[in-house]
Amino acid sequence: xxxxxxxxKRTLRILDSSGDRRLVWRKESDDEVKEAKxxxxxxxxxxxxxxxxxxxxxxxxxxREFDPEAEEIVVMPxxxxx
Amino acid sequence: MxxxxxxxxxxxxxxEIKYAKFDLKQHIKQQYLYEPLNQTTIDNLATxxxxxxTNNAAATDFYINKAEYNITSASNELYWDADYxxxxxxxTTDKYIWTYDDSSNDYVNVQWDHTGNVNVQINSxxxxxxxxxxxxxxxxxxxxxxxxxxxxxxxxxxxPSESRAREALLQLIGPDRFRRYLKNGFASIRGKxxxxxxxxxxxxxxxxxxxxxxxEDLCVVMVDSSLPPSDSVIMRMLMILDxxxxxxxxxxxxxxxxGNFAINNDYVIQAA
Numbered sequence: 001x002x003x004x005x006x007x008x009k010r011t012l013r014i015l016d017s018s019g020d021r022r023l024v025w026r027k028e029s030d031d032e033v034k035e036a037k038x039x040x041x042x043x044x045x046x047x048x049x050x051x052x053x054x055x056x057x058x059x060x061x062x063x064r065e066f067d068p069e070a071e072e073i074v075v076m077p078x079x080x081x082x
Numbered sequence: 083m084x085x086x087x088x089x090x091x092x093x094x095x096x097x098e099i100k101y102a103k104f105d106l107k108q109h110i111k112q113q114y115l116y117e118p119l120n121q122t123t124i125d126n127l128a129t130x131x132x133x134x135x136t137n138n139a140a141a142t143d144f145y146i147n148k149a150e151y152n153i154t155s156a157s158n159e160l161y162w163d164a165d166y167x168x169x170x171x172x173x174t175t176d177k178y179i180w181t182y183d184d185s186s187n188d189y190v191n192v193q194w195d196h197t198g199n200v201n202v203q204i205n206s207x208x209x210x211x212x213x214x215x216x217x218x219x220x221x222x223x224x225x226x227x228x229x230x231x232x233x234x235x236x237x238x239x240x241x242p243s244e245s246r247a248r249e250a251l252l253q254l255i256g257p258d259r260f261r262r263y264l265k266n267g268f269a270s271i272r273g274k275x276x277x278x279x280x281x282x283x284x285x286x287x288x289x290x291x292x293x294x295x296x297x298e299d300l301c302v303v304m305v306d307s308s309l310p311p312s313d314s315v316i317m318r319m320l321m322i323l324d325x326x327x328x329x330x331x332x333x334x335x336x337x338x339x340x341g342n343f344a345i346n347n348d349y350v351i352q353a354a
Contacts, residue, residue, distance in 0.1 A: 015316065017308035019246025051320040057254040058351055060323040074254075076317045077309065081334035082285060082301035
Protein backbone atom coordinates (compact mmCIF):
# COMPACT_ATOMS: atom_id res chain seq x y z
CA UNK A 1 0.00 0.00 0.00
CA UNK A 2 1.38 3.37 -0.91
CA UNK A 3 1.81 5.79 1.96
CA UNK A 4 -0.03 9.06 1.64
CA UNK A 5 2.40 11.95 2.01
CA UNK A 6 0.90 14.80 4.00
CA UNK A 7 2.49 18.12 4.81
CA UNK A 8 3.06 19.57 8.24
CA LYS A 9 0.13 20.92 10.24
CA ARG A 10 -0.14 24.66 10.46
CA THR A 11 -1.83 26.59 13.25
CA LEU A 12 -4.11 29.58 13.47
CA ARG A 13 -4.14 30.84 17.04
CA ILE A 14 -6.85 33.35 17.91
CA LEU A 15 -6.28 35.01 21.28
CA ASP A 16 -9.49 35.38 23.26
CA SER A 17 -10.82 35.31 26.81
CA SER A 18 -10.38 31.52 26.98
CA GLY A 19 -6.64 31.90 26.38
CA ASP A 20 -6.63 31.06 22.73
CA ARG A 21 -8.63 29.19 20.11
CA ARG A 22 -6.64 27.00 17.77
CA LEU A 23 -7.41 25.90 14.24
CA VAL A 24 -5.12 23.52 12.45
CA TRP A 25 -4.86 23.12 8.70
CA ARG A 26 -2.78 21.29 6.13
CA LYS A 27 -2.29 23.20 2.95
CA GLU A 28 -3.44 20.29 0.74
CA SER A 29 -6.73 20.03 2.61
CA ASP A 30 -9.08 22.55 1.05
CA ASP A 31 -11.68 22.20 3.76
CA GLU A 32 -9.22 22.90 6.53
CA VAL A 33 -7.76 25.88 4.68
CA LYS A 34 -11.23 27.22 4.01
CA GLU A 35 -12.24 26.93 7.64
CA ALA A 36 -9.07 28.62 8.86
CA LYS A 37 -9.45 31.36 6.30
CA UNK A 38 -13.02 32.02 7.37
CA UNK A 39 -12.06 32.30 11.03
CA UNK A 40 -9.16 34.58 10.07
CA UNK A 41 -11.37 36.95 8.10
CA UNK A 42 -14.05 37.05 10.77
CA UNK A 43 -11.48 38.06 13.39
CA UNK A 44 -9.95 40.73 11.19
CA UNK A 45 -13.38 42.12 10.41
CA UNK A 46 -13.74 42.81 14.15
CA UNK A 47 -10.56 44.89 14.16
CA UNK A 48 -8.12 42.17 15.18
CA UNK A 49 -4.47 42.14 14.14
CA UNK A 50 -2.84 39.08 12.59
CA UNK A 51 0.82 38.13 12.69
CA UNK A 52 2.64 35.40 10.85
CA UNK A 53 5.16 33.81 13.20
CA UNK A 54 8.10 31.55 12.44
CA UNK A 55 8.91 28.43 14.43
CA UNK A 56 11.42 29.86 16.86
CA UNK A 57 9.27 32.88 17.66
CA UNK A 58 11.98 35.34 16.65
CA UNK A 59 10.22 36.79 13.62
CA UNK A 60 6.75 38.05 13.18
CA UNK A 61 5.14 39.85 10.32
CA UNK A 62 1.77 41.51 10.28
CA UNK A 63 -0.51 40.12 7.57
CA ARG A 64 -3.88 41.23 6.30
CA GLU A 65 -4.60 38.27 4.10
CA PHE A 66 -4.67 34.66 5.13
CA ASP A 67 -1.48 32.86 4.15
CA PRO A 68 -1.96 29.08 3.84
CA GLU A 69 1.84 28.67 3.67
CA ALA A 70 2.41 30.27 7.07
CA GLU A 71 3.64 27.97 9.81
CA GLU A 72 1.67 29.77 12.47
CA ILE A 73 -0.64 32.74 12.50
CA VAL A 74 -1.55 34.54 15.70
CA VAL A 75 -4.63 36.73 15.69
CA MET A 76 -5.03 39.16 18.55
CA PRO A 77 -7.90 41.46 19.43
CA UNK A 78 -7.79 45.19 18.86
CA UNK A 79 -5.14 47.07 20.83
CA UNK A 80 -4.92 50.63 22.03
CA UNK A 81 -2.63 52.92 23.99
CA UNK A 82 -3.15 52.52 27.72
CA MET B 83 25.26 40.71 60.80
CA UNK B 84 25.61 38.55 57.74
CA UNK B 85 23.43 39.55 54.81
CA UNK B 86 21.56 36.61 53.37
CA UNK B 87 21.36 36.42 49.60
CA UNK B 88 18.84 34.02 48.17
CA UNK B 89 18.49 32.78 44.63
CA UNK B 90 15.79 34.64 42.78
CA UNK B 91 13.39 31.72 42.75
CA UNK B 92 14.00 30.86 46.38
CA UNK B 93 10.86 30.54 48.48
CA UNK B 94 11.55 31.81 51.96
CA UNK B 95 10.27 29.51 54.68
CA UNK B 96 8.80 30.68 57.98
CA UNK B 97 11.86 29.36 59.78
CA GLU B 98 14.18 31.43 57.62
CA ILE B 99 12.16 34.55 58.40
CA LYS B 100 12.35 33.66 62.09
CA TYR B 101 16.12 33.23 61.91
CA ALA B 102 16.49 36.46 59.95
CA LYS B 103 14.52 38.32 62.64
CA PHE B 104 16.66 36.73 65.34
CA ASP B 105 19.79 37.68 63.44
CA LEU B 106 18.55 41.25 63.17
CA LYS B 107 17.83 41.42 66.92
CA GLN B 108 21.30 40.10 67.67
CA HIS B 109 22.75 42.66 65.33
CA ILE B 110 20.90 45.52 67.00
CA LYS B 111 22.01 44.24 70.37
CA GLN B 112 25.63 43.96 69.33
CA GLN B 113 25.88 47.36 67.76
CA TYR B 114 25.97 48.95 71.20
CA LEU B 115 29.15 47.02 71.90
CA TYR B 116 28.16 46.00 75.36
CA GLU B 117 25.95 43.46 77.06
CA PRO B 118 23.37 44.28 79.73
CA LEU B 119 24.97 44.45 83.09
CA ASN B 120 23.77 41.42 84.95
CA GLN B 121 25.46 38.59 86.75
CA THR B 122 25.69 36.41 83.69
CA THR B 123 27.30 39.15 81.71
CA ILE B 124 29.86 39.82 84.37
CA ASP B 125 30.62 36.12 84.52
CA ASN B 126 31.03 36.09 80.79
CA LEU B 127 33.21 39.11 80.96
CA ALA B 128 35.31 37.34 83.52
CA THR B 129 35.73 34.11 81.62
CA UNK B 130 35.20 34.85 77.98
CA UNK B 131 38.17 36.97 77.13
CA UNK B 132 39.19 37.67 73.58
CA UNK B 133 40.05 41.31 73.31
CA UNK B 134 41.54 42.65 76.43
CA UNK B 135 42.61 41.05 79.65
CA THR B 136 43.74 42.56 82.84
CA ASN B 137 44.16 41.48 86.40
CA ASN B 138 44.04 45.06 87.47
CA ALA B 139 40.39 45.83 86.97
CA ALA B 140 40.79 49.43 87.93
CA ALA B 141 42.77 50.01 84.76
CA THR B 142 40.07 48.75 82.44
CA ASP B 143 37.32 50.79 80.92
CA PHE B 144 34.42 50.36 78.52
CA TYR B 145 31.28 52.12 77.36
CA ILE B 146 27.69 51.88 78.43
CA ASN B 147 24.64 53.62 77.17
CA LYS B 148 23.57 56.31 79.60
CA ALA B 149 19.92 56.23 78.61
CA GLU B 150 19.59 52.52 79.25
CA TYR B 151 20.99 52.72 82.76
CA ASN B 152 19.40 56.05 83.63
CA ILE B 153 22.71 57.72 84.21
CA THR B 154 21.95 61.32 84.96
CA SER B 155 24.35 61.99 87.72
CA ALA B 156 26.86 64.78 87.27
CA SER B 157 29.19 62.95 89.54
CA ASN B 158 31.97 60.91 88.05
CA GLU B 159 31.25 57.93 90.24
CA LEU B 160 28.55 55.29 89.93
CA TYR B 161 27.74 52.60 92.44
CA TRP B 162 26.35 49.22 91.69
CA ASP B 163 24.96 46.69 94.10
CA ALA B 164 26.59 43.34 94.49
CA ASP B 165 24.23 41.76 91.99
CA TYR B 166 25.55 44.15 89.31
CA UNK B 167 22.08 45.09 88.20
CA UNK B 168 20.89 48.15 90.03
CA UNK B 169 22.56 51.40 90.66
CA UNK B 170 22.87 52.23 94.30
CA UNK B 171 24.06 55.19 96.24
CA UNK B 172 27.42 55.55 97.84
CA UNK B 173 25.91 55.02 101.22
CA THR B 174 25.01 51.39 100.50
CA THR B 175 27.44 48.57 100.55
CA ASP B 176 29.56 49.83 97.73
CA LYS B 177 31.47 46.76 96.86
CA TYR B 178 31.74 47.66 93.23
CA ILE B 179 32.52 51.15 92.22
CA TRP B 180 32.50 52.33 88.64
CA THR B 181 33.95 55.66 87.73
CA TYR B 182 33.22 57.24 84.42
CA ASP B 183 34.16 59.99 82.07
CA ASP B 184 31.16 61.99 80.91
CA SER B 185 32.73 63.39 77.73
CA SER B 186 30.18 61.81 75.43
CA ASN B 187 26.49 62.63 75.38
CA ASP B 188 25.31 59.09 74.84
CA TYR B 189 27.97 56.90 76.30
CA VAL B 190 30.03 56.92 79.42
CA ASN B 191 33.46 55.52 79.72
CA VAL B 192 33.39 53.29 82.78
CA GLN B 193 36.25 52.00 84.86
CA TRP B 194 35.68 48.96 86.93
CA ASP B 195 37.18 49.36 90.35
CA HIS B 196 36.82 45.75 91.35
CA THR B 197 39.63 44.76 93.65
CA GLY B 198 39.66 41.04 92.92
CA ASN B 199 41.66 39.33 90.25
CA VAL B 200 39.18 39.34 87.40
CA ASN B 201 39.75 39.11 83.69
CA VAL B 202 37.60 41.64 81.89
CA GLN B 203 36.61 41.72 78.24
CA ILE B 204 36.13 45.20 76.93
CA ASN B 205 35.86 46.98 73.65
CA SER B 206 38.56 49.56 73.71
CA UNK B 207 36.78 51.93 71.33
CA UNK B 208 36.30 55.59 71.92
CA UNK B 209 32.80 57.04 71.90
CA UNK B 210 33.65 58.72 68.63
CA UNK B 211 34.66 55.43 67.06
CA UNK B 212 31.48 53.77 68.29
CA UNK B 213 29.40 56.46 66.63
CA UNK B 214 31.34 56.18 63.42
CA UNK B 215 30.78 52.41 63.36
CA UNK B 216 27.07 52.84 64.04
CA UNK B 217 26.68 55.27 61.17
CA UNK B 218 28.68 52.98 58.88
CA UNK B 219 26.49 50.04 59.85
CA UNK B 220 23.34 52.05 59.17
CA UNK B 221 24.64 52.90 55.70
CA UNK B 222 25.43 49.25 55.03
CA UNK B 223 21.99 48.14 56.14
CA UNK B 224 20.31 50.68 53.90
CA UNK B 225 22.39 49.67 50.90
CA UNK B 226 22.05 45.91 51.27
CA UNK B 227 18.67 44.48 52.26
CA UNK B 228 18.89 41.53 54.61
CA UNK B 229 16.58 39.39 52.55
CA UNK B 230 16.36 39.60 48.79
CA UNK B 231 13.08 38.47 47.35
CA UNK B 232 11.74 38.29 43.84
CA UNK B 233 9.35 41.13 43.15
CA UNK B 234 7.94 40.28 39.76
CA UNK B 235 7.56 36.52 39.68
CA UNK B 236 4.70 35.08 37.68
CA UNK B 237 2.63 33.08 40.11
CA UNK B 238 0.59 29.99 39.44
CA UNK B 239 -2.00 30.32 36.71
CA UNK B 240 -5.27 30.89 38.52
CA UNK B 241 -7.54 30.37 35.53
CA PRO B 242 -7.57 27.79 32.73
CA SER B 243 -7.45 30.65 30.24
CA GLU B 244 -4.13 31.81 31.69
CA SER B 245 -2.79 28.25 31.49
CA ARG B 246 -3.70 28.13 27.81
CA ALA B 247 -2.13 31.51 27.19
CA ARG B 248 1.07 30.39 28.87
CA GLU B 249 1.09 27.22 26.82
CA ALA B 250 0.81 29.36 23.69
CA LEU B 251 3.65 31.57 24.89
CA LEU B 252 5.78 28.51 25.62
CA GLN B 253 5.27 27.27 22.08
CA LEU B 254 6.12 30.66 20.66
CA ILE B 255 9.27 31.50 22.63
CA GLY B 256 10.61 28.06 23.56
CA PRO B 257 11.21 26.40 26.95
CA ASP B 258 14.34 28.33 28.04
CA ARG B 259 12.87 31.76 27.53
CA PHE B 260 9.56 30.63 28.91
CA ARG B 261 11.23 29.38 32.11
CA ARG B 262 12.96 32.71 32.38
CA TYR B 263 9.64 34.49 31.93
CA LEU B 264 8.06 32.51 34.77
CA LYS B 265 11.03 33.12 37.02
CA ASN B 266 11.49 36.83 36.37
CA GLY B 267 7.95 37.82 35.55
CA PHE B 268 8.78 39.45 32.25
CA ALA B 269 9.99 38.69 28.74
CA SER B 270 12.80 40.65 27.08
CA ILE B 271 12.94 41.45 23.41
CA ARG B 272 15.67 43.27 21.56
CA GLY B 273 14.21 45.24 18.70
CA LYS B 274 15.95 45.88 15.40
CA UNK B 275 16.99 49.29 16.76
CA UNK B 276 18.94 47.58 19.55
CA UNK B 277 16.54 48.71 22.23
CA UNK B 278 15.44 46.19 24.82
CA UNK B 279 11.74 45.88 25.59
CA UNK B 280 10.87 44.48 28.98
CA UNK B 281 7.35 43.10 28.73
CA UNK B 282 5.31 42.34 31.81
CA UNK B 283 2.07 40.35 31.80
CA UNK B 284 -1.32 42.03 32.09
CA UNK B 285 -1.71 45.78 31.93
CA UNK B 286 1.75 46.68 33.20
CA UNK B 287 3.68 49.06 31.01
CA UNK B 288 6.47 47.90 28.72
CA UNK B 289 9.83 49.27 29.82
CA UNK B 290 12.23 50.37 27.11
CA UNK B 291 15.98 50.20 27.74
CA UNK B 292 18.72 51.63 25.61
CA UNK B 293 22.41 51.13 26.38
CA UNK B 294 21.51 49.91 29.85
CA UNK B 295 19.31 52.88 30.66
CA UNK B 296 15.60 52.90 31.21
CA UNK B 297 14.47 55.53 28.74
CA GLU B 298 10.70 55.24 28.59
CA ASP B 299 7.58 53.25 29.39
CA LEU B 300 5.13 52.30 26.68
CA CYS B 301 1.55 51.48 27.48
CA VAL B 302 -0.34 49.29 25.02
CA VAL B 303 -3.34 47.25 26.11
CA MET B 304 -5.92 45.08 24.45
CA VAL B 305 -9.35 46.63 24.20
CA ASP B 306 -10.90 43.41 25.48
CA SER B 307 -9.73 43.34 29.11
CA SER B 308 -10.98 39.79 29.69
CA LEU B 309 -7.94 38.26 28.01
CA PRO B 310 -5.45 36.49 30.30
CA PRO B 311 -2.26 38.37 31.28
CA SER B 312 0.13 36.19 29.27
CA ASP B 313 -1.83 36.85 26.06
CA SER B 314 -0.86 40.46 26.55
CA VAL B 315 2.81 39.41 26.49
CA ILE B 316 2.27 37.54 23.20
CA MET B 317 0.51 40.55 21.72
CA ARG B 318 3.26 43.03 22.58
CA MET B 319 6.03 40.62 21.67
CA LEU B 320 4.67 40.04 18.17
CA MET B 321 4.05 43.72 17.60
CA ILE B 322 7.60 44.67 18.62
CA LEU B 323 9.19 41.90 16.58
CA ASP B 324 7.27 43.08 13.53
CA UNK B 325 7.76 46.82 13.90
CA UNK B 326 8.97 48.85 16.84
CA UNK B 327 7.72 52.02 15.20
CA UNK B 328 4.21 50.67 14.78
CA UNK B 329 4.19 49.56 18.39
CA UNK B 330 5.36 52.97 19.57
CA UNK B 331 2.73 54.71 17.47
CA UNK B 332 -0.05 52.75 19.15
CA UNK B 333 1.43 53.22 22.63
CA UNK B 334 1.10 55.99 25.13
CA UNK B 335 4.70 57.00 25.79
CA UNK B 336 6.00 57.93 29.24
CA UNK B 337 9.62 59.13 29.20
CA UNK B 338 11.65 57.97 32.18
CA UNK B 339 14.78 58.93 34.09
CA UNK B 340 18.00 57.00 34.38
CA GLY B 341 18.38 53.43 35.57
CA ASN B 342 20.51 50.34 35.26
CA PHE B 343 19.59 46.97 33.85
CA ALA B 344 21.74 43.88 33.61
CA ILE B 345 20.91 42.05 30.40
CA ASN B 346 21.37 38.34 29.92
CA ASN B 347 21.63 38.06 26.15
CA ASP B 348 20.93 34.31 26.19
CA TYR B 349 17.30 34.99 26.95
CA VAL B 350 16.70 38.06 24.85
CA ILE B 351 14.72 37.47 21.69
CA GLN B 352 16.50 39.12 18.79
CA ALA B 353 14.34 40.57 16.04
CA ALA B 354 15.54 39.31 12.67
